[in-house]
Amino acid sequence: MIERHLAKIRARHSLSADEEQAIRALVPPSRQVPRNSIIVHEGKRLEVSTLLLDGLLCRYKDMPDGKRQITQIHVGGDFADLHAFTLKRLEHNIMALTDCTLSAVPHESIRVLVEQQPRLGRLYWFSTNLDASMNREWELSLGQRSAAGRLAALFCELHYRLVMVDMNGDSFNLGMNQAQLADALGMTAVHVNRTLRMLRDQRLLDYHRGEANILDLKGLEMLAEFDLSYLYLDADPL
């Protein structure tokens, strides 16, 4: 299952046999968690980072008055909180959107790995910087795109991220209800519902109880003015 993690790295950078071996050795046996489990609690000290082998996770921040913003979604192959290696505590929560298979990698192992294999250190640093790039793209989405554009951009992003790790990017279970989509896109569940219907009527996207079906990727990209470059699929050698 670690194959997806390797695929994600290989989508951007080469990996020597030696490096691949070191990564495989890094990852302890996995465990399962059910949908809606909270994997990481805001503010709690972390000694491990969670590699997501299968399933979907999200990161989210809550406000005192109950408002919630989902700041990122993770797919199989992602290190969900590698940034905790340096931050030690996170200012957000992480929750399973679907049943998930996880592996908890001790920070101590990561420290040793990046010291012994500096190039892998740069690759993992790259990985957290790539997450940040997605955060910036979501800022763009939240600040500048219409409701329909935000929805379209989200599904375009997920499409490419899933394809990259050899999953079906056209039809997948996102495990999010409309209220959760609303929390990710800075809108209300009611308006998500109406906008989803609009996208369905236009034969762009069909979303039914967590099951996403991309009907017209190019149409969604046009609607979102989607520009792939923020996913760094053409990364330079490190």
Added chain:
Amino acid sequence: MIERHLAKIRARHSLSADEEQAIRALVPPSRQVPRNSIIVHEGKRLEVSTLLLDGLLCRYKDMPDGKRQITQIHVGGDFADLHAFTLKRLEHNIMALTDCTLSAVPHESIRVLVEQQPRLGRLYWFSTNLDASMNREWELSLGQRSAAGRLAALFCELHYRLVMVDMNGDSFNLGMNQAQLADALGMTAVHVNRTLRMLRDQRLLDYHRGEANILDLKGLEMLAEFDLSYLYLDADPL
């Protein structure tokens, strides 16, 4: 002038004399650039990262139809594009908001430094992860806060970031006109104007032609439901 950079690091982590020396040795002589200069162009390959010694910068993304989102603001002491050390090309531009003093640090120097001093490597990795935390907070702001809340949150953040590097956080020149504030906050210049007047009438903030005057920090924090923790001022040892 590198003192601000050291102060920013010291606000979160200890620094040995040896480490401080290594950082000082890293930074080449500075240069000046005028207000509104574009420091980094989207997509261009970078061999150096820019340390901002004095002045204000912003990162922004443009859309084909002319919409623009400012995704982050940098103050003196910040490494404005340290993430380019691993990304090599950036998906956004970086522009000087005020006249700036910059130092261009070669990626090759950074590579040598982090290999020879792994702890400094973790500190700089932390620094890019801290930037990402601010991006997530801006996502929260753009997605969940009202226009007034977004404005308030921005000035609260700038206050603390400036104080941390021994600058005046109550009264400072941000160098942004109302249209630029609008691009940062996902609203229109007209509405920025009206909201600014509201904050002035409520004696919370006075903003006049780029000059910010925080009149009531606690009031702004309450309005924004501001929570400092995302700035990681109480970081754990690395």
Added chain:
DNA sequence: CGTAGTTTTGAGATCGGTCAATATTTGTGG
């Protein structure tokens, strides 16, 4: 002192929010 950039203000439009009712689906115990 003229001109360009910026800020301010007004009137009207609209996107998305709010509230509330209804319908549908899913899960559970018997």
Added chain:
DNA sequence: CCACAAATATTGACCGATCTCAAAACTACG
């Protein structure tokens, strides 16, 4: 397998925060 409860989705009517367009006032600066 059914009956019910809980969660989720859908729809309608109305509201309001923010946008749009346009004009006027101010400011900076060569």
